[in-house]
Amino acid sequence: MDSILSLILNNLATVINQERALLGGLHGDLENMKNELEHMVGFLRRAEFLVENDPGLEIWVRQVRDVAYDVEDILDEFMLRCSNRNSNGLLGQGRTLYNKIKNLKARHEIANEIQEIHKRIVNISEAHKRYHTQYAGVAAPTGSSSSVMPSILYDRRGDALLLEEADLVGTEKPRNELKAMLLSGNSRRNVISVVGMGGLGKTTLVKKVFDDINIKSQFNNHMWITVSESFKLEELLKETIRKLFEDKDRYQFRKDLDLMDINGLRQLVYESLQSEKYIVVFDDVWHRTDWDAIHLAFPRNEYGSRVVITTRNNELTKAASNTENGGFIYHLKPLAEEEARQLFCKKAFGGSSSCPPHLTEVCKNLLTACEGLPLAIVVIGSALATKSRRTEEWDLFYRSLGEVSKSNNSLNVMMKLLSLSYYDLPNYLRVCLLYLSIFPEDAMIEKMTLIRLWIAEGFVQEKLSMSMEEVAEGHLYELLDRSLLQVAEIYHDGRVKAVRIHDIVRKMIILQAKEQNITTIISSKGVRGSTNKARRIAIHGSFDKGSTQLKTICKSLHSLVFFEPADLISKQALDILLHDGRRLIKVLDLRGVPLEEIPNELFSLVHLKYLSLRNTGIKSIPKSIEKLLNLETLNLKGTLVTKLPREIVKLQKLRHILVYIYREAVSGSVLFNRISSFSAPYKISELKSLQKICFIKADEMGNVKIVKEIGELTKLRRLGIMKLRTKDGKEFCSSLEKLAQLRSLSIVSFEEEEVIDLQYSLSSNLIFLRTLELWGRMEQLPRWISFLQGLTYVSLRWSRVRDDPLQYLQDLPNLVKIYLECVYEGEELCFKAGGFPALKWLTLWSLPELRLVKVEEGSMPLLEELKFGDCIAMVEVPSGIQHLEHLQYLRFYDMPTLFVKALENMDKESKDYKWILQLPRLVVSDMVNQRWNNRFLHKATGKFI
Structure with a gap:
C-alpha cells in the first residue's frame, strides 16, 4: 500500500x-x-x-x-x-x-x-x-523501507538470462530420463506426460530437454504451445498453424486464418503433420476436456512423433497415456535436501555452493519452509541475495514467515513465501510488479510495451542523467533478478525481449492487486477485482456480461487495456466508457478492437499518455490529435494509417511513434517493400522528445526535407526510414552524425534499383548503435560500418556490390548475427582467420554468382548456426567448415541439385564427411506448395530422407 x-x-x-x-x-x-x-x-x-x-x-x-x-x-x-x-x-x-x-x-x-x-x-x-x-x-521487512533507486544503471542482462547449465540443480537425472522416454518406444506417436504440483519446475525441465540439440535433430517439426487454464481451442490451433507456416507472409496469412472455423483449423494442422515426424509440447494443460479437444488435431502417424504434456492433473495424465499404447508418465518430485541446499546457496550467495557458518541455522529453517519446491527456493534465495549477511536481518526475514512451515497445503506455503518476497520489495518495485496482474495468464509480455505502460502510469521517476526508459528497464531487471519474473524471449545479443509470470507468482500478484485496488479484470468469467472505483481495467478477450456494469465500476478509471482477441462486445464497452465522460484516463490500449475510426470522445482525454490502436482498422488520424498534449506513446502498428497530420507536432511530450506493418514474405523471395511506412508530419523536428520513430518515408513536406529534419531529433534511439533516394545520401549522413544516442537503425531505399549513397564519413561513429539494417542497392558498402564497435546484428539486403562485404564486418568485436541477402555479386567468399570473433548466427541468401566459400581455421570460433539459401552457382560444400567446432546447425535451402548430390556423394572416408556426420543437425530444404519440405541426413546410408 x-x-x-x-x-x-x-x-x-x-x-x-x-x-x-x-x-x-x-x-x-x-x-x-x-x-x-x-x-x-x-x-x-x-x-x-x-x-x-x-x-x-x-x-x-x-x-x-x-x-x-x-x-x-x-x-x-x-x-x-x-x-x-x-x-x-x-x-x-x-x-x-x-x-x-x-x-x-x-x-x-x-x-x-x-x-x-x-x-x-x-x-x-x-x-x-x-x-x-x-x-x-x-x-x-528490510527491503520495504528503501525507495531509493541506485543512481547508476548497469548492464544486468547477464543476471536475467534463462537458467544456464550451472544454475540448474537436481535436473540431470530427470533430463536424462525424459530424453530416454522421447527417444525410446516404437514408431507410433507417443504421449509423455510430466506431472507435478506448481513450482516444481516442470516447464523448466521440459524446455531444457526440448531445446537440446540432440533431441531436435530427431524431429523435423518442433512446436511449443502454452495452453493455460483459460485457453481457447481456436487460438491454440491458430498458434500451431503460425508455427507450422512460420515462413509465410504473416500479414496475408493472418487474414486467411481469420476466415477459418475450428474444424478447418483442425484439419489444416492434421494434414500438415500427417507425413511429418514432429514433436509438440503442450505446456500447462489443466483439464481432461482440454486434452480431448487438442490431441485429435495431431495425427497418430507412424513416423515416431512425440507429444509432451506438462500438467498438475494426475487424472489427465492417465487419460493421455491411455490414448496411446506405450505412453509414458513422469512424476516430477521436489528436490532432495542436498539439491535444495545447493540451489538456495547459488541464488542467495552469488553462485557459491556453501553457506556462511553464522547463517547455517536460519538457512536450514528457510529451506524447511520451502519444502523442496524450486520456485520457492529460487524466489526466497533471490530476495535474500539483496541483503547484507547479518544474522539478525536474515532471522527477521525468517520470523516474518510465521507458521508457514506447519501448513499441510503446499500451495498455501508457496503463496506465503511469495507474499513475503513481495513485502521485501522496495516501494518502487511493488507497484510495478502488481501492475502485471493486467496481463492474461501465460501472456508473453513485451519488454518495451511494459516499460512504456509503467511510465505512462506514473510508476517511474527520472533519475539523474538517465531517461525514464532506462530507469524502468532497471526496475524490470531487478524483478528478474529476484526471480519474480521469468525471461520468455531474448534478443540475439542476450538482451531481454519479453518476460512471463509464473502462474503461482501471478496468483499472488492478483491477490495483492485486488486488495490494493490496482487492477480490475473483465472477461467471459465475469469481473475480478474491485467493483468500487476501479482504477485500471483490463478486458481479456470477449465477455458475455459486464458491459452493463461498466458505468458503475468505472467512476475513477485511469487506465483501460484490451487484450486480443477483441470483438464487437469490446467495442460496445469502449463506447460506454468514452461516452460516459471518463476524462481522467491516462492509458488506453485498444489493441485488436474492431475500429475503423477513432471516436471523437477520445480526444477529450487530455491526461492521456499512452494510446495504442495496434491491429485495429484505423485508416487515418484526425487533426483533433493535437488536443492530447500529454501523449507520450502512439502505437499504430498493424493499422492502415499512412500519414500523420501536421498538428501532431504540437504534442511536445511524444516519445514513441510506431506506424508500420511488417510483411514477412516467403523466405528467399525478392519482394522489396516488406514494410509499410508513413509520411511524416510537416516540421517533425519540433518533436524534441522523440526516442523512437519507424517507419518514416524520406520524402519532402513542402520545402522541408525529412532527412535533414531527422538530425534535429537528438534523443532518437530507434530510427526506421524508407524511400531513401540517391540524392538524400549526403544530408542523411549529416543528420546521422547528430544522433549520438541511436541504438537501432533501419534504412530502406526508394525502390530495388535506387542506389543508396552512404559514402560519407561519420565522425561520431554512432558508438551506441547495436542493430543495423541496410536494404537497397549500393555501389559499395559504407566504410563507416567497420568502425561500429557496438554492433551486434547486421542485415544487408539487395546491395549487389562487387567488393567483398566481409571486409567491413570481420573485425567487429561484438557482432553475433549476420543476414546477407542479394548482397554480393562475386564468385568467392573467404572467412579469414581471426575474423568474426563473436559471431553465432550466419545466413547467406540469394547470392547467384557465389561458387566457392572458404572458412579459414580460427575464423568464426563461436559459430553455432550456418544457413545457405538459393545460391544457385554453388556446387560443392564450403571448404573448411570442419574448423567450426561449435557449429550445431547447418541448413541448405533451395540449393541446386548438383550441390545436394555432391553433399550425398562425399567421400565416406574423408575428414569432411566424418565431420558432417557428427553435426547434431544437417537439413536440406526445398519449397513445395509454399512450405519448406525438410530432409535430414540419414547417417547410416548417407542419403537425405
Whole structure:
C-alpha cells in the first residue's frame, strides 16, 4: 500500500511545487494534506505486512488507500478543469475571460472537496494514533523501507538470462530420463506426460530437454504451445498453424486464418503433420476436456512423433497415456535436501555452493519452509541475495514467515513465501510488479510495451542523467533478478525481449492487486477485482456480461487495456466508457478492437499518455490529435494509417511513434517493400522528445526535407526510414552524425534499383548503435560500418556490390548475427582467420554468382548456426567448415541439385564427411506448395530422407 501512497504523494508534491499560481488559495490546504499523508507512510511500512492477522488494521489501511486515491482524482480533475490555452485576438480575450471565470468556479468546487477529504484524513489520523501505539515496536521487512533507486544503471542482462547449465540443480537425472522416454518406444506417436504440483519446475525441465540439440535433430517439426487454464481451442490451433507456416507472409496469412472455423483449423494442422515426424509440447494443460479437444488435431502417424504434456492433473495424465499404447508418465518430485541446499546457496550467495557458518541455522529453517519446491527456493534465495549477511536481518526475514512451515497445503506455503518476497520489495518495485496482474495468464509480455505502460502510469521517476526508459528497464531487471519474473524471449545479443509470470507468482500478484485496488479484470468469467472505483481495467478477450456494469465500476478509471482477441462486445464497452465522460484516463490500449475510426470522445482525454490502436482498422488520424498534449506513446502498428497530420507536432511530450506493418514474405523471395511506412508530419523536428520513430518515408513536406529534419531529433534511439533516394545520401549522413544516442537503425531505399549513397564519413561513429539494417542497392558498402564497435546484428539486403562485404564486418568485436541477402555479386567468399570473433548466427541468401566459400581455421570460433539459401552457382560444400567446432546447425535451402548430390556423394572416408556426420543437425530444404519440405541426413546410408 505504501508504494501506491508514495506515488500519489510524489504527484501531489509536483503539483504543489509547479502549479503554485494556478492553485491560489488551495496551495496551503494541499500542503497540509500532503504533510498529514506523509506521516502515515512511515507507519504503513512497518504495519502493512501484519494486515493479514489484524482485521482492524486492514480496515485502517483500506481507508488510507481510498482517501489517497480520492486525492489523486481531485488533482487530476482540477488540472483538467483549470487547464487553458493561450489565445490571441478579440475572440481569444473573450475565451481567456471565460476560462478565468470557469477556473474560479472549479477552484471553489475543488476547495469544498478538499475540505471534505481533510475531515476524513483527520478521522483516519485518530485511528492511526491508536495503531501507532500498538505497533510501535514492529520493524518493517528490510527491503520495504528503501525507495531509493541506485543512481547508476548497469548492464544486468547477464543476471536475467534463462537458467544456464550451472544454475540448474537436481535436473540431470530427470533430463536424462525424459530424453530416454522421447527417444525410446516404437514408431507410433507417443504421449509423455510430466506431472507435478506448481513450482516444481516442470516447464523448466521440459524446455531444457526440448531445446537440446540432440533431441531436435530427431524431429523435423518442433512446436511449443502454452495452453493455460483459460485457453481457447481456436487460438491454440491458430498458434500451431503460425508455427507450422512460420515462413509465410504473416500479414496475408493472418487474414486467411481469420476466415477459418475450428474444424478447418483442425484439419489444416492434421494434414500438415500427417507425413511429418514432429514433436509438440503442450505446456500447462489443466483439464481432461482440454486434452480431448487438442490431441485429435495431431495425427497418430507412424513416423515416431512425440507429444509432451506438462500438467498438475494426475487424472489427465492417465487419460493421455491411455490414448496411446506405450505412453509414458513422469512424476516430477521436489528436490532432495542436498539439491535444495545447493540451489538456495547459488541464488542467495552469488553462485557459491556453501553457506556462511553464522547463517547455517536460519538457512536450514528457510529451506524447511520451502519444502523442496524450486520456485520457492529460487524466489526466497533471490530476495535474500539483496541483503547484507547479518544474522539478525536474515532471522527477521525468517520470523516474518510465521507458521508457514506447519501448513499441510503446499500451495498455501508457496503463496506465503511469495507474499513475503513481495513485502521485501522496495516501494518502487511493488507497484510495478502488481501492475502485471493486467496481463492474461501465460501472456508473453513485451519488454518495451511494459516499460512504456509503467511510465505512462506514473510508476517511474527520472533519475539523474538517465531517461525514464532506462530507469524502468532497471526496475524490470531487478524483478528478474529476484526471480519474480521469468525471461520468455531474448534478443540475439542476450538482451531481454519479453518476460512471463509464473502462474503461482501471478496468483499472488492478483491477490495483492485486488486488495490494493490496482487492477480490475473483465472477461467471459465475469469481473475480478474491485467493483468500487476501479482504477485500471483490463478486458481479456470477449465477455458475455459486464458491459452493463461498466458505468458503475468505472467512476475513477485511469487506465483501460484490451487484450486480443477483441470483438464487437469490446467495442460496445469502449463506447460506454468514452461516452460516459471518463476524462481522467491516462492509458488506453485498444489493441485488436474492431475500429475503423477513432471516436471523437477520445480526444477529450487530455491526461492521456499512452494510446495504442495496434491491429485495429484505423485508416487515418484526425487533426483533433493535437488536443492530447500529454501523449507520450502512439502505437499504430498493424493499422492502415499512412500519414500523420501536421498538428501532431504540437504534442511536445511524444516519445514513441510506431506506424508500420511488417510483411514477412516467403523466405528467399525478392519482394522489396516488406514494410509499410508513413509520411511524416510537416516540421517533425519540433518533436524534441522523440526516442523512437519507424517507419518514416524520406520524402519532402513542402520545402522541408525529412532527412535533414531527422538530425534535429537528438534523443532518437530507434530510427526506421524508407524511400531513401540517391540524392538524400549526403544530408542523411549529416543528420546521422547528430544522433549520438541511436541504438537501432533501419534504412530502406526508394525502390530495388535506387542506389543508396552512404559514402560519407561519420565522425561520431554512432558508438551506441547495436542493430543495423541496410536494404537497397549500393555501389559499395559504407566504410563507416567497420568502425561500429557496438554492433551486434547486421542485415544487408539487395546491395549487389562487387567488393567483398566481409571486409567491413570481420573485425567487429561484438557482432553475433549476420543476414546477407542479394548482397554480393562475386564468385568467392573467404572467412579469414581471426575474423568474426563473436559471431553465432550466419545466413547467406540469394547470392547467384557465389561458387566457392572458404572458412579459414580460427575464423568464426563461436559459430553455432550456418544457413545457405538459393545460391544457385554453388556446387560443392564450403571448404573448411570442419574448423567450426561449435557449429550445431547447418541448413541448405533451395540449393541446386548438383550441390545436394555432391553433399550425398562425399567421400565416406574423408575428414569432411566424418565431420558432417557428427553435426547434431544437417537439413536440406526445398519449397513445395509454399512450405519448406525438410530432409535430414540419414547417417547410416548417407542419403537425405
